Amino acid sequence: MNKRDYYEVLDVRRGASEKEIKQAYRRLARKYHPDVNPNNKAAEAKFKEITEAYEVLSDSAKRAQYDQFGHQVFGAGAEAGRQPGGGPGGFDFSRFDLGGPGGIEDLFSDLLGRHGQGVQAGPAKGEDLHYTVDLRFEDAIRGLSTEISLQRHAPCSSCSGTGGRTGGQFYPCPACEGSGRARGRFGLFGGHQTCSRCRGTGKLPSSLCDACGGAGTVLTTERIAVKIPPGVENGSNVRAQGKGHAGRLGGPPGDLYIVTRVRPHPFFERKGDNIYCEVPISVTEAALGAKIEVPTVDGKASMRIPPETSSGQIFRLREMGVPHLKGTGRGDQFVTVKIILPRNLDTRSQELFRELGRLHPENPRRAIWK
Template sequence: MSKDYYKILEIERTADDKEIKRAYRKLAMKWHPDHNPGDAEAELKFKECSEAYEVLSDPQKRGIYDQYGEEGLRGQGYAGPNMGDIFSHFQDLFGGGFGGFGGFESIFGGGRAGGPVQGDHLRYDLEITLEEAVKGTSRDIVIERLETCDECQGTGAEAGSKRVQCQTCHGMGRVQMRQGMFAVQTTCPQCHGAGTKIEKPCTKCKGEGRVEKKRTVAVKIPAGVDDGSRLRLRGEGESGTQGAPSGDLYVCLAVKPHPSIKRDGLDLYTERHIHVAQAILGCEIEVETLDGKQKVSVEAGTQPGSQVRIKGAGVPKLGSNAKGDFIVVLLVDIPTKISDAERECIESFAKSQEVEFAPQKSIFQKIKEKFES
């Protein structure tokens, strides 16, 4: 059975990055092996929530999962939690004050030395109109992200300060923790595997080398995007540590439904009601398109559900000069009440076409049928 990562983290499918982090932090604390020694079920729960966070915190993986599920991820070569990435997320969320992480590494094996780490990717959900999706537009969005500290230029140290050997691991970057009868090596909780510590941390970023800032980012939306399209803005994610490159920003688009126009691939559809007389005799009608009102011709003898196609007035294909069509679906309205004169004309027409029809009942016949019933 396919795993529901949202259910595992106990969040809604619309959860943002902060809600995902908050949920993972809570569950990781609850199910961490250090808190549940010898509990196989807790170990399984910890693995599950780590895997869910690994997928949902990555915009690319989350996008694939949202569209195709777990099978889609496997089709892209994803085979479950990657220890290095999960350990990095865990360290970022909990720092060095969580019991040495002995249980964590005993589950996944191995460890990760400290060093430059690329910044996290970010996801931003943006709603646009159908017109914006078809024609393209530019939007400014405001995001919160970690940026390189301008006080220490990302070093995390005060001016003139230097890095000194970590006294906890003596420069090794790893410490040995004892769990019952076993000794487990794990990344040093004080220096996070670097083997050194900052002598005097920067007062602005508290030694982190990065600070959280709000930024306005211009997003250019090309013509032809669809609901669920993702735009990648390289380098607009969080800044990396120790000079590593920044992550990317993924803008996930949701197209707001239009009240009268629907999209199917590259074609746009709208419905237009016409009178039965117009369908029989033909006419010219006005329809509302994304470019304003436009006149189209209805041929005589048009049947209900017939379509009138405006060539090249649909959606442009991304990366191509091709465009779809704008299609008007004609709905023929038949009046439910007509006058005696109108009925006489229609009956005369029906007789000329040798079409059978029900004769009109007189008022006396209707009264008689009512009493008899």
């Protein structure tokens, strides 16, 4: 008997994504499962066909071999490797039993796993969270302690994360007989794998928790204290360990990653761990020298302007830049001076500038023409 193309069975295109294949299987499994269609041999055969197709197309290695060789790679060897009762006319539906605890919800959590992650063995670490924080330029340099409000999956307080109703019993999983491991369907790719019914725990609750519906976690809104270290920049990731989603079946929680978004500053510019700025000085300060105050991220700092300073000259303030995010010490601040000429010169001031020109008649553009 010729088998139908697996992509045709699931009604998906050959280039379908893993997500599209899962969605197609969920839709068809819900429609043709024997518990939904009791005493319907046609639905039973259809369910067997779509499950066989899904077990191949949902596995990247099996799918690649199927795409290259077709059904022949899952021929006699595959049939020989089936469990008793798994051949034609004796397909084992115990893995997809809808009559036990969880009903049809349990079927689809078996197929896809909580949060769409697929089947995982026993306790598993929770998913990581990402949260963007807007920072002022100064806060990114100095660091900041603040609180954020976010939604995260926390352990269910009603069932302590077990997924079972308080005071209820747990019984051995019928699919794996309490071992947490089940044999694969196809002999060519045989071997034991994590039981998808109980996710490797070997047991199932007699009734699901009313508060979390068997998930073991509930979605909550929490305020979390976070500390932004000095020296972060735009796009930095600050890790808050254990502040992500709760783990599954007693697994450790995920982490929270704070993504920093730093607003630009009207005066300072950051390049790496150095800070740059431009400071105006007068003609007199440039000619005779002076001691001036310049702004830094830590406040005012004193800087010496030597005599005969030119406009555009750069001065360095050591250890006045950004703290190194990794390690000790800081970057530097670089100050570019810009000479500002006096405005609205009166007659006396103009005479003094002319006198200065007569005393220093050199042409500053002479080097251009050499």
